[in-house]
Amino acid sequence: MVGIVIVSHSETLAKGVVEFCRIMAKNIPIEAAGGLDDGGIGTSFEKIMGAVERAQQGDGVLILMDLGSAVMTTEMVLETLGDDTVHMVDCPLVEGAMEAAILAEGGMDVLAVKAEAESAREVRKINK
Amino acid sequence: MTNNAKVVELLKQISDKIDENAQFLTELDAAIGDSDHGINMARGFKKVVEDLPGVAEQDIGAILKKVGMILVSTVGGASGPLYGTAFMKAGGVVSGKMEINADDFLEILEAGIGGVQMRGKAEKGEKTMLDAMLPALDAMKAAGTADTRAMLDAGVAAAKEGVEYTKTIIATKGRASYLGERSIGHQDPGATSFTVILETIAEAY
């Protein structure tokens, strides 16, 4: 199954998104990589790297990030890993994570899940 | 000429200077960011100094790459991947060298700044560290390497002007960009930390 990693400046936020995704995706590997190693606010190269390695079951991993250094640090993890089945997803964190988790749970392949999660950007919450 | 032992010494001096300026840098970040730039940089360079003994005997390229890796792993904010990439790219242009001269130094700076641009996708005028870095590099190239003292002084002067310039513009990259117009009037923390680093290098020469 495709694995998912949630990268955030906040440990609580990353864990919260994982908890929220678990409601509808009980079996996928999904890992939180939030905050610094000491729990402070920021993003940690090591935490992200460790989370990606745990989430990788051989079917690829999608990483969803909040902003700024979360994106840049994740980029550096990808360059270091050199694993072309690991991808960053450019989408709203909560909506994209939920979408990705459900589809990964359904057994969809990594690039298809990525494309669907990215389309979460277009979905409106309130229809005008 | 500078050898690897002097580079290690210089990194310690940079760490001390960052530490001295940590509160100031954090105050600058409080105005247009999240009050952590000084804390982030001080945490990163503290770890650099702790880990330096392990690489002090190696070539300058290896030392700079190691510094980059440590910064990426410990800084925590945007400046981590940015300065981290800068040092890693800088190390790449002096791989295997136990000694460097002023021409190498310009190449190091150019590669490092290229790394910041690659990572952060920012340009001049977006109120980032690049607004000190790019003018400093241009000024040093224009001054030339024949007189290293004059070259370094020209770089520091241009970096300081760059910091002043950041007060006049709106941030369009990084966390400060969320403030829009409200970012005007404040100098950029990253441009300031770069200037502190360059000043330390110039003073040590």
Ligand SMILES: Nc1ncnc2c1ncn2[C@@H]1O[C@H](COP(=O)(O)OP(=O)(O)O)[C@@H](O)[C@H]1O
């Ligand atoms: N995309 C970018 N390109 C270049 N520099 C940037 C970029 N984003 C942020 N910066 C620099 O990083 C500095 C802030 O660093 P820091 O406070 O450590 O990180 P954070 O913004 O994540 O809290 C800014 O003052 C700016 O100079």
Ligand SMILES: [Mg+2]
């Ligand atoms: Mg900050």
